Amino acid sequence: MGNLCDYAAAATASFSECPFGAVDSLLLSTLSYLHLEGLVPGPDQPGRSITIRELAHPDLRPRLFIHMLEVQETGRLLEAAAGSPRFADVRLALHVDDYRPAEKQQFAALCCLTGDGHCRLVFRGTDSTLPGWRESVSLLTHRQIPAQAAASAWLAEVARLRPEALTFSGHSKGGNLAIYAAIYAAPDVAARIRRIYVHDAPGFHDDVLARPGCARIALRVEKTMPRMAIVGLLLEQPGPPARIVRAEGFAGAQHSPFTWLIEDGDFITAAEVSPFSRAFVRGLMSWRERFNDDELERFYDALFTLIEAGGIQDFAELASAPRLPLAEVRRALETVTPDERRIFAQAIRALVASLLGLPADTDES
Numbered sequence: 613m614g615n616l617c618d619y620a621a622a623a624t625a626s627f628s629e630c631p632f633g634a635v636d637s638l639l640l641s642t643l644s645y646l647h648l649e650g651l652v653p654g655p656d657q658p659g660r661s662i663t664i665r666e667l668a669h670p671d672l673r674p675r676l677f678i679h680m681l682e683v684q685e686t687g688r689l690l691e692a693a694a695g696s697p698r699f700a701d702v703r704l705a706l707h708v709d710d711y712r713p714a715e716k717q718q719f720a721a722l723c724c725l726t727g728d729g730h731c732r733l734v735f736r737g738t739d740s741t742l743p744g745w746r747e748s749v750s751l752l753t754h755r756q757i758p759a760q761a762a763a764s765a766w767l768a769e770v771a772r773l774r775p776e777a778l779t780f781s782g783h784s785k786g787g788n789l790a791i792y793a794a795i796y797a798a799p800d801v802a803a804r805i806r807r808i809y810v811h812d813a814p815g816f817h818d819d820v821l822a823r824p825g826c827a828r829i830a831l832r833v834e835k836t837m838p839r840m841a842i843v844g845l846l847l848e849q850p851g852p853p854a855r856i857v858r859a860e861g862f863a864g865a866q867h868s869p870f871t872w873l874i875e876d877g878d879f880i881t882a883a884e885v886s887p888f889s890r891a892f893v894r895g896l897m898s899w900r901e902r903f904n905d906d907e908l909e910r911f912y913d914a915l916f917t918l919i920e921a922g923g924i925q926d927f928a929e930l931a932s933a934p935r936l937p938l939a940e941v942r943r944a945l946e947t948v949t950p951d952e953r954r955i956f957a958q959a960i961r962a963l964v965a966s967l968l969g970l971p972a973d974t975d976e977s
Contacts (some may be wrong), residue, residue: 613870613873613874613875613880614873614874614875615870615872615873616635616638616642616689616869616870616872616874617685617688617689617692617870618692618869618874619877619896620689620692620693620696620698620699621692621695621696622640622694623695623697623698623699623960624696624698624724625697625698626697626698626727626728627698627726627727627728628727628728629844630726630877631728632730632732632779633877633878634809634811634834634836634855634879635874635877635878635879636698636879637691637732637781637809637811638783638809638811638836638869638872639693639699639794640734640781640868641734641735641736641737641781641782641783641785641786641787641809641811641869642686642689642700642722642800642869642953643664643686643689643690643693643734643782643883644720644721644722644734644735644736644737644786645680645682645686645736645737645739646667646676646677646686646782647669647675647676647677647678647680647689647709648676648704648709648720648722649706649707649709650675650764651667651672651675651705651707652667652705652706652707652722653705653706653707654706654707655708655766655769655770655773658705658706658773660705660791661703661704661705661725662691662703662704662705662855663701663702663703663704664690664694664699664700664701664704665694665700665701666755667690667704667775668690668693668694669690669692669906672786673687675741675932676690678955679739679741679744679928680739680740680928681739681740681927681928682868682870683928684870685771685870687745689870689930690878690924692798692969700726702724702725702726702727703724703725703727704722704723704724704725705722705723705725706722706723706769706770706773706774707720707721707722707723708720708721708722708762710762711741711743711744712743713775714845714965715743715758716743716746716747716750716757716758716857717743717747717757717758717759717762718738718739718741718743718744718747718759718858719736719758719759719762719763719766719789720736720739720764721733721734721736721766721786721789723734723770723774729776729777729838730777730778730779730806731774731776731777731779732744732778732779732781733767733770733778733780733781733790733793734780734781734786735763735780735781735782735785735786735787735789735790735815736782736786737782737783737786737787738782738784738785740926740927740928741925741926741927742919742920742924742925742927742977743767743917743928746912746916747759747785748784748814749912750848750909750912751785751788751814751846751863752846752847752908753898753905753908753909754923754958755817755819755820756903759785759789760789760792760793763789763792763793764792764793767794767797767801767921768792768797768798768801769850769959771797771798771801771804771947773910774896776804776932777804777805777806777807778801778804779804779805779807779808779809780794780805780807780809781809781811782794782807782809782810782811782813783811783812783813783869784811784812784813784814784843784867784874785813785814786811786813787809787810787811787812787813787814787859788810788813788814788815788816788836789831790808790809790810791808791813791815791816791833791849791850792820793811793851794808794825794829795820795825795826795828795829796825796856797825797829798913799828802825802828805809805829805832806832806836808832808833808834808851809828809833809834809836810834810835810836810849810851810854811835811836811837811839812836812844812867812868813835813843813844813845813849814839814844814846814847815846815847815848815849816847816849817847818848821848821850823925827850829850830850830851830958831851831852832851833849833851833852834848834852834855835849835851835852835853835854835855836854836855836856836857836867837854837855837856837857837885838857838858838859838867838871839856839857839858839866839882839884839885839886839889840859840861840862840863840866840885840886840888840889841856841866841867841885841886841889842863842864842867842889842892842893842896843867843870845885845889845890845893846893846896846897854880855879855941856881856882856883856884856885857872857873857879857880857881857882858872858873858879858880858882859872859873860873863888863889863892866961871904880960892967895966895967895968896963896966896967898966899959899962899963899965899966899967902962902966903955903958903959903962907955907959908959910951910956911917911955911956911959912954913952914952914953914955914956915956933975
């Protein structure tokens with residue numbers, strides 16, 4: 613029994629010998645959090661690529677670990693994959709990193725060529741930047757976020773450049789983007805999609821789920837989430853029920869792919885999601901329903917204004933600055949209108965009330 617790094621270190625079979633699966637998808641989805649701009653060729657260089665072995669060169673390390681929350685773990689995973697006969701020669705191409713802070717957009721994706729006749733599109737989840745997190749929380753209120761439109765446009769470009777069968781992968785917001793791009797894909801592109809691997813990703817509002825493209829791709833969706841999932845239970849997703857994976861840590865900590873347990877090349881599964889997780893998400897969604905979309909937007913804006921008041925532009929900085937300076941926070945509160953302060957205070961009180969009384973979860977299985 614081990615984790616994703618142990619799996620990478622032990623993997624020797626080629627993808628022709630042992631077909632690509634959900635654990636491989638999670639591994640590539642996790643590596644997609646690396647800062648690949650300027651290292652992995654983009655769509656403007658369609659014939660070029662770089663291998664995972666080449667990417668792991670020591671000279672490139674200072675450029676890779678930017679806007680990341682799990683630097684050490686991802687570094688170990690990259691080293692293990694670069695030394696693995698299964699992953700070292702996987703070629704990375706058609707990378708895009710479309711980060712637009714003013715528009716609250718954080719989108720990145722790449723293609724992984726595994727040498728088995730498939731082009732594997734990997735959509736990055738939320739990085740550690742404040743605009744990235746601000747966009748992600750908008751999934752609870754917005755029918756479309758900027759990264760989803762960017763994902764659809766990138767898919768169309770990749771489909772034009774690559775003739776192979778397609779698989780999609782993504783962890784967290786990346787899984788949401790993968791499904792969204794597939795739902796809105798042109799029919800000829802959708803016909804080329806073989807599998808959509810989704811790892812602990814939030815879902816969609818009813819209007820997206822009602823689109824014809826959703827039914828078209830539903831049976832190709834393969835979902836996994838940890839036993840104490842939170843993100844993966846938010847909103848609804850198309851496709852069969854998720855496989856539940858045993859993981860280390862408590863609640864939100866299990867969102868990290870490095871906590872998921874693996875044995876004999878596959879996830880160690882559990883029978884169902886933790887009762888704690890279901891109760892927590894019910895409380896969160898009950899809180900969400902107390903406010904209209906405009907009120908929630910104003911709450912989120914005020915929340916991120918207070919975070920920025922402490923000089924935090926990246927959540928990775930919170931490790932070294934765990935508390936916001938009170939003077940700056942007070943000054944930031946003065947810029948918020950009385951109505952926004954009222955909504956902020958109401959939302960905080962309602963959130964605490966909604967989450968109180970959650971059952972303890974003592975089941976370790």
